[in-house]
Amino acid sequence: MRMILIIAAGRHARGPWAVRHGGVRPQSGIIAPQSESKAMGESLQTTRGSDRAQRDGDGGLPEHVWPLGTRVNEAGRIEVGGCDLVEVAREFGTPAYVYAEDDMRARARSYLAAFAARTEHFEVIYASKAFPCTAAYALFREEGLSCDVASGGELFLALRGGFDPARIYMHGNNKTEAELAYALESQVGTIVVDSFDELDRLERLAAGSGQRVMLRVTPGFTAETHRAIQTGQIDSKFGFGLSEVERAAERCRQIGLELRGLHAHIGSQIFDLAAYERLAEVLAGLGDWPLLNLGGGLGIAYTRDQKPPSYDQYVDALLRRAPDAVTVLCEPGRSLVGNAGVTVYTVGTVKRIPGVRTYVAVDGGMSDNLRPMLYGARYEAELADRPGRSGELVTVAGMHCESGDIIVRDVSLDRPRPGDLLVVPATGAYGHAMANNYNAVPRPPVIFCKDGDARIVVRRETYEDLALRDV
Numbered sequence: 001m002r003m004i005l006i007i008a009a010g011r012h013a014r015g016p017w018a019v020r021h022g023g024v025r026p027q028s029g030i031i032a033p034q035s036e037s038k039a040m041g042e043s044l045q046t047t048r049g050s051d052r053a054q055r056d057g058d059g060g061l062p063e064h065v066w067p068l069g070t071r072v073n074e075a076g077r078i079e080v081g082g083c084d085l086v087e088v089a090r091e092f093g094t095p096a097y098v099y100a101e102d103d104m105r106a107r108a109r110s111y112l113a114a115f116a117a118r119t120e121h122f123e124v125i126y127a128s129k130a131f132p133c134t135a136a137y138a139l140f141r142e143e144g145l146s147c148d149v150a151s152g153g154e155l156f157l158a159l160r161g162g163f164d165p166a167r168i169y170m171h172g173n174n175k176t177e178a179e180l181a182y183a184l185e186s187q188v189g190t191i192v193v194d195s196f197d198e199l200d201r202l203e204r205l206a207a208g209s210g211q212r213v214m215l216r217v218t219p220g221f222t223a224e225t226h227r228a229i230q231t232g233q234i235d236s237k238f239g240f241g242l243s244e245v246e247r248a249a250e251r252c253r254q255i256g257l258e259l260r261g262l263h264a265h266i267g268s269q270i271f272d273l274a275a276y277e278r279l280a281e282v283l284a285g286l287g288d289w290p291l292l293n294l295g296g297g298l299g300i301a302y303t304r305d306q307k308p309p310s311y312d313q314y315v316d317a318l319l320r321r322a323p324d325a326v327t328v329l330c331e332p333g334r335s336l337v338g339n340a341g342v343t344v345y346t347v348g349t350v351k352r353i354p355g356v357r358t359y360v361a362v363d364g365g366m367s368d369n370l371r372p373m374l375y376g377a378r379y380e381a382e383l384a385d386r387p388g389r390s391g392e393l394v395t396v397a398g399m400h401c402e403s404g405d406i407i408v409r410d411v412s413l414d415r416p417r418p419g420d421l422l423v424v425p426a427t428g429a430y431g432h433a434m435a436n437n438y439n440a441v442p443r444p445p446v447i448f449c450k451d452g453d454a455r456i457v458v459r460r461e462t463y464e465d466l467a468l469r470d471v
């Protein structure tokens with residue numbers, strides 16, 4: 001596993017170290033974001049012989065967890081997208097979601113390249129629920145991806161981000177008539193139909209229109225991931241059962257919709273590629289269709305021990321059992337944005353309970369990252385100005401009024417104290433997306449960093465924003 005190695009003259013030393021190499025190489029070609037790419041490893045390393053601060057003897061920041069181009073700079077601070085996180089926090093405050101723009105672009109290009117190397121018939125669709133932010137829509141549009149939206153709100157943002165409606169796929173297990181009408185008025189390219197009730201709604205709204213649709217199918221098996229985000233099993237609220245596909249197809253024809261193919265999504269944060277081969281086999285067995293959409297779900301590394309498959313391996317698995325003539329679509333969300341973003345917090349209170357635990361409380365928590373509470377998700381954490389150094393085993397808690405508001409359990413940090421900046425990596429997917437106002441806490445801003453420039457793309461909420469809907 002490659003690490004972002006940290007230059008330091010001694011364990012706790014600081015100083016103006018010469019960084020030989022580092023930073024982002026955005027135009028250096030297609031860079032596989034997982035551990036396969038040499039190019040990426042080289043671009044992240046700032047080695048200087050044995051002069052390294054070590055965390056538990058294994059090097060510095062694991063590069064497959066942190067955004068592309070992350071490094072520890074001459075001041076000993078974490079730099080994302082060429083921006084020193086201490087400076088970013090000073091300028092924009094905390095908590096803040098900070099993204100390396102080039103990371104997202106490199107991942108989009110990697111996906112396209114992985115397909116292009118294998119087939120001419122493919123489409124990569126950004127599953128925007130992972131990070132529904134106007135600037136992200138614009139970025140993935142620029143990179144040539146299509147887009148999937150799962151609600152009227154996501155459709156609104158996708159259009160605002162400049163997506164050609166023809167390249168938008170509209171999802172949802174319970175699209176309202178208003179949402180369907182909005183999609184039709186917007187001339188959305190494809191509606192992924194989820195149920196017979198939805199077909200009834202489409203009959204009222206779009207009979208004879210020739211609207212392009214696909215049918216979402218429940219393939220009838222589970223892939224290994226957290227139960228709350230498994231979606232392939234028969235006992236699922238999503239999609240048509242296998243035995244219903246023929247009848248649903250017939251209904252599409254009666255209504256005058258153009259049925260283009262089948263869609264299935266087996267769940268999220270999946271490492272087991274055999275599940276995708278099985279999925280392609282199941283869908284291919286349901287007849288000859290021009291398009292098969294195998295959904296999203298490729299997992300990412302949240303912690304150094306997690307090793308997800310590469311995009312190449314994933315695309316191989318998607319294509320292995322798909323018929324040659326079929327155009328294969330996929331809908332990555334998390335794997336496009338998850339490792340691109342980090343959350344920067346300020347430490348407020350440190351509570352040491354001798355012989356029990358040390359709580360390091362930060363100025364955010366379950367309002368900006370619900371994943372630990374929903375899925376028991378594990379994260380890493382570092383101090384922005386002295387990363388990679390261990391010292392004290394602590395638990396990072398949020399500021400919300402419940403004991404379950406824990407962001408990271410048992411992480412070793414260099415004796416954290418009030419005022420320190422704490423950085424949690426791999427928060428780019430489903431962080432901003434699931435942010436909420438629990439305890440009337442304003443939601444954090446989103447900052448895009450590139451080549452040393454930090455630009456704010458979503459501002460921090462204010463107290464006034466909290467009252468905006470009062471009547």
Ligand SMILES: Cc1ncc(COP(=O)(O)O)c(C=O)c1O
Nearest residue numbers: 127265268296297331332333334
């Ligand atoms: C239909 C559909 N497509 C794509 C995705 C994106 O999944 P992920 O973010 O795991 O790639 C999801 C969410 O799991 C989904 O429900």
Ligand SMILES: N[C@@H](CCCC[NH3+])C(=O)O
Nearest residue numbers: 129229268269371429430
């Ligand atoms: N929100 C989930 C993923 C759900 C995927 C959307 N269908 C997560 O953070 O892991």
